[in-house]
Amino acid sequence: MKPRRAAGTALAAVLCALVGVPDHALAAPGAPGEPRYSPGAADVGDPYFPDQGNGGYDVRHYDIAFAYDPSTKHMDATTTVEAVATQDMDRFDLDFRGPQITSLTVDGHKASFERSGQELIVTPRPKLKSGKDFTVVVKYAGTPPVVTDPDGSIEGWVPTDDGAFVPGEPQGAPAWFPGDDHPTDKATFTFHATVPEGVTAVGNGKLVSKTAAGGHTTFVWDEKEPMATYLATVTLGNFTVAQSATPSGIPVYTAVDPRLADRSAAAVSKIPDIVEYFSTIFGPYPFSSVGAIVDQAPDVGYALESQTKPIFSSAPSVGTMAHELAHQWYGDSVSVGRWSDIWLNEGFATYASWLWTEHTGGATAQQTFDSAGNYGRAATSSFWQTVTADPGPEDMFGNVPYNRGAMTLHALRGKIGDAVFFKLIKDWATTHRHGNGRTADFVAAAQQASGQDLTRFFDVWLYQKGKPATW
Ligand code: TRP
Numbered sequence: 001m002k003p004r005r006a007a008g009t010a011l012a013a014v015l016c017a018l019v020g021v022p023d024h025a026l027a028a029p030g031a032p033g034e035p036r037y038s039p040g041a042a043d044v045g046d047p048y049f050p051d052q053g054n055g056g057y058d059v060r061h062y063d064i065a066f067a068y069d070p071s072t073k074h075m076d077a078t079t080t081v082e083a084v085a086t087q088d089m090d091r092f093d094l095d096f097r098g099p100q101i102t103s104l105t106v107d108g109h110k111a112s113f114e115r116s117g118q119e120l121i122v123t124p125r126p127k128l129k130s131g132k133d134f135t136v137v138v139k140y141a142g143t144p145p146v147v148t149d150p151d152g153s154i155e156g157w158v159p160t161d162d163g164a165f166v167p168g169e170p171q172g173a174p175a176w177f178p179g180d181d182h183p184t185d186k187a188t189f190t191f192h193a194t195v196p197e198g199v200t201a202v203g204n205g206k207l208v209s210k211t212a213a214g215g216h217t218t219f220v221w222d223e224k225e226p227m228a229t230y231l232a233t234v235t236l237g238n239f240t241v242a243q244s245a246t247p248s249g250i251p252v253y254t255a256v257d258p259r260l261a262d263r264s265a266a267a268v269s270k271i272p273d274i275v276e277y278f279s280t281i282f283g284p285y286p287f288s289s290v291g292a293i294v295d296q297a298p299d300v301g302y303a304l305e306s307q308t309k310p311i312f313s314s315a316p317s318v319g320t321m322a323h324e325l326a327h328q329w330y331g332d333s334v335s336v337g338r339w340s341d342i343w344l345n346e347g348f349a350t351y352a353s354w355l356w357t358e359h360t361g362g363a364t365a366q367q368t369f370d371s372a373g374n375y376g377r378a379a380t381s382s383f384w385q386t387v388t389a390d391p392g393p394e395d396m397f398g399n400v401p402y403n404r405g406a407m408t409l410h411a412l413r414g415k416i417g418d419a420v421f422f423k424l425i426k427d428w429a430t431t432h433r434h435g436n437g438r439t440a441d442f443v444a445a446a447q448q449a450s451g452q453d454l455t456r457f458f459d460v461w462l463y464q465k466g467k468p469a470t471w
C-alpha cells in the first residue's frame with residue numbers, strides 16, 4: 001500500500017501543478033502526512049480458508065467474558081478486542097460466527113456493523129489512524145454454533161452431556177468469540193467463564209480466580225503468552241482437577257471427566273515426564289503452564305493441542321498425550337504461516353511421539369518409520385498420492401501430514417545426521433518461538449544447518465506425489 005500511496009500523491013501534485021491548482025488544495029486525503037482511510041482487508045489470503053483473518057490491524061489481547069448454562073445452551077458474552085491499527089482505516093472486519101450481537105462499540109463509541117457469512121464488518125467513527133490502539137467491545141447472546149470442517153469433522157462450541165467441548169482448529173474460534181481468526185495474528189487472552197455451581201470451566205493458561213456467588217461460579221483464566229485463536233478453549237463440564245508441577249517447576253493443571261479417570265490415568269500421569277523429555281530435545285517448554293483436559297465428547301473424536309492444555313474428546317493413550325504436548329513447541333509456539341504448512345505441526349508432533357516411544361523402551365523411530373503404516377505401505381497405495389506440503393483442506397488432518405510428515409523428518413535425520421538434525425529442530429523452535437514458520441523457511445534452515453543441497457530431498461518428500469525411493 002505504501003509505495004502506491006506515495007506514487008499517487010506525487011502524481012496528484014504533478015497534475016495540480018500542471019493545471020494550476022493552489023497548493024493548499026492538496027491537503028485533501030492523500031497529501032503527505034495526511035491520513036488516507038480505507039477498509040482493512042476482509043481476509044489474509046489463505047487459500048484453505050479464504051475468509052480467515054483480516055487486514056488493517058493487529059490484535060494484542062482478547063478478554064472474553066461469558067455466562068453459559070449447559071441445560072439451555074444459552075451464552076451471554078462480552079468480548080473485548082484490543083488491537084492496533086496498521087493502516088489508516090475507516091472499516092475493518094472481525095471473524096465471527098456466533099449468536100446475535102446486541103451491541104458493539106469501538107473506543108466507547110457505538111459503531112455500525114453488518115454481518116456477512118463469517119465476516120463481522122465494523123465501521124468505526126471516528127476513523128482509526130495507523131498506529132492507533134483501539135478497543136472493540138462486542139456483546140452477544142444466544143447459542144454458539146457447531147462448525148463443520150471440510151473433512152466433515154466438527155469443532156467450535158460443541159455441547160456435551162455435562163457442559164461443552166471447545167476445539168477451534170482450523171476454523172472453530174469464531175463460533176464463540178469475534179477475532180482475527182488466523183494463526184498469523186497471535187494475542188494474549190483472559191477468560192471469565194460463569195457457569196452453574198458444580199460445573200468446572202477450564203481455559204488456557206493459569207487460573208487467576210474462582211469465585212462462587214448465587215449458585216454460579218466464575219472462573220478467570222489468563223494466558224500471558226501469545227496464542228493463535230484456534231488454540232483458545234474454555235471447556236466446561238464435570239471434572240476432577242489436580243495440580244502438580246514438572247521436575248523443572250512448570251505448573252501442571254489437569255481436568256479429567258471422572259468417567260474417564262481410570263482409562264486416562266497412565267497418559268495424564270506422564271505429563272511431567274513427557275514435558276521434561278521434550279524440553280531436552282526441543283529446548284525449553286515455551287509457555288508458563290501445562291496440563292490437559294480429558295472430556296467425553298464422542299461426536300468430536302479427536303484431540304487438539306489447545307495452548308498449555310490439550311483437550312481430549314475421549315481417554316488418551318500415552319502416545320496421543322505425547323503428540324499433543326509436542327505441539328506446544330511445534331504448532332502452538334511455532335505456528336504455521338499458511339494452513340498448507342500443516343505438516344510442520346502434525347509431522348513434528350507425530351515424529352515426537354515416535355521419539356517418546358523409543359525413549360521409553362518401545363519401537364525405535366527407525367522401526368516405526370519402516371512399519372506397515374508408514375514406509376512399509378506399498379508404492380501403489382493411495383497414501384502416496386497426497387502432497388505433504390500442500391494436502392488441501394480436506395486432507396490437512398489426514399494421514400499424510402502426520403505420517404509422511406514424520407517420515408520426512410526421520411529421513412532428513414538420516415540424511416544430515418543426528419547432531420545437525422537435533423540442533424536444527426531445536427533452533428527452529430527458538431527462532432520462531434511465539435511466531436510463525438513456513439515450509440520454505442524450514443527447508444532453508446535445513447540447507448543452512450547441513451550445508452547440503454537438499455532440493456531433491458525435499459522435492460521427493462514434501463512437494464511431489466509418489467513413494468520416495470531414493471533421496
Ligand atoms: N491438530 C489435532 C491433532 O493432531 C487434530 C485436529 C484438529 C483435527 N482439528 C481437527 C482432526 C479437525 C480432524 C479434524 O492433535
Ligand code: ZN
Nearest residue numbers: 323345346349
Ligand atoms: Zn496433531
